[in-house]
Amino acid sequence: MSSAPSATGGGSWTAGLRDRMSRTVPEGQLLPDRQPAYVASWIYVFGVLTLAGLVVVVGSGIVLAMGGATWWHTSSLGHYVNSVHLWSTELFFACMVIHLWGKFWMAAWRGRRGLTWVTGVVAFVASIGTAFTGYLTQSNFDSQWISGEAKDGINSIGIGSWFNVLNPAQMLMWHIVLLPLAVGAITVLHVVMVRRRGVVPPLGDEASS
Amino acid sequence: MVSVFAAGKYVSWGVVSISLTNLLVIIGMIVVFVLALVIPFPHDRDQSSDGGDA
Numbered sequence: 001m002s003s004a005p006s007a008t009g010g011g012s013w014t015a016g017l018r019d020r021m022s023r024t025v026p027e028g029q030l031l032p033d034r035q036p037a038y039v040a041s042w043i044y045v046f047g048v049l050t051l052a053g054l055v056v057v058v059g060s061g062i063v064l065a066m067g068g069a070t071w072w073h074t075s076s077l078g079h080y081v082n083s084v085h086l087w088s089t090e091l092f093f094a095c096m097v098i099h100l101w102g103k104f105w106m107a108a109w110r111g112r113r114g115l116t117w118v119t120g121v122v123a124f125v126a127s128i129g130t131a132f133t134g135y136l137t138q139s140n141f142d143s144q145w146i147s148g149e150a151k152d153g154i155n156s157i158g159i160g161s162w163f164n165v166l167n168p169a170q171m172l173m174w175h176i177v178l179l180p181l182a183v184g185a186i187t188v189l190h191v192v193m194v195r196r197r198g199v200v201p202p203l204g205d206e207a208s209s
Numbered sequence: 210m211v212s213v214f215a216a217g218k219y220v221s222w223g224v225v226s227i228s229l230t231n232l233l234v235i236i237g238m239i240v241v242f243v244l245a246l247v248i249p250f251p252h253d254r255d256q257s258s259d260g261g262d263a
Binding site: 040041042043045046094097098101102 | 250
């Protein structure tokens with residue numbers, strides 16, 4: 001007969017991981033069904049709208065990847081999916097910037113939320129890099145012109161030898177593999193930090209956090 | 210008919226030069242930001258009395 005699992009886990013890696021997860025995000029806070037009263041404002045909606053935009057961006061990107069880099073030039077369906085990818089990216093960035101404005105003006109790094117703020121900043125920067133490499137993978141004259149303009153800037157900071165914006169295949173890999181992995185990982189970390197520390201209270205109302 | 214080869218319209222102010230489209234997008238985002246601050250958020254009728262604090 002097996003004994004009941006102990007509360008401390010007895011040193012197994014699964015119990016250790018479970019304990020670590022429960023210490024990272026307090027019980028009941030991972031997917032809460034109630035929030036503080038001050039969260040009842042439209043300005044708090046833009047974070048989750050950004051996440052929704054990211055889901056559509058990744059989903060449409062997966063379909064585009066299955067069709068191939070030039071599929072959208074020859075297929076009306078491909079053109080439609082490419083447009084969904086473009087406009088969901090536009091909405092993703094618009095919502096993210098409005099989210100950023102809201103969090104900046106409410107000083108959302110208060111109450112030991114510095115890492116939440118920093119992971120948001122890194123996610124923003126990584127998203128810009130992902131979008132820029134997207135411009136370079138359109139496989140048209142636009143991407144050709146942009147890469148020609150970008151090469152001087154990239155070379156001026158000394159990384160042109162290994163991050164070659166004139167190499168469409170390399171930029172495609174950055175756009176559909178490396179940078180989405182980075183954005184996805186930092187987004188998960190950002191959301192975990194939000195759930196760990198909770199939503200920042202209004203200025204002057206820190207006692208309610 | 211809009212020509213895809215036509216140059217876009219730009220707004221210039223000193224050293225600042227921005228396309229009219231980008232300017233309108235930024236203005237639209239600011240409008241949405243302000244509306245998000247001032248438009249009341251809908252409440253559940255049964256939670257309006259206690260504030261719904263977690």
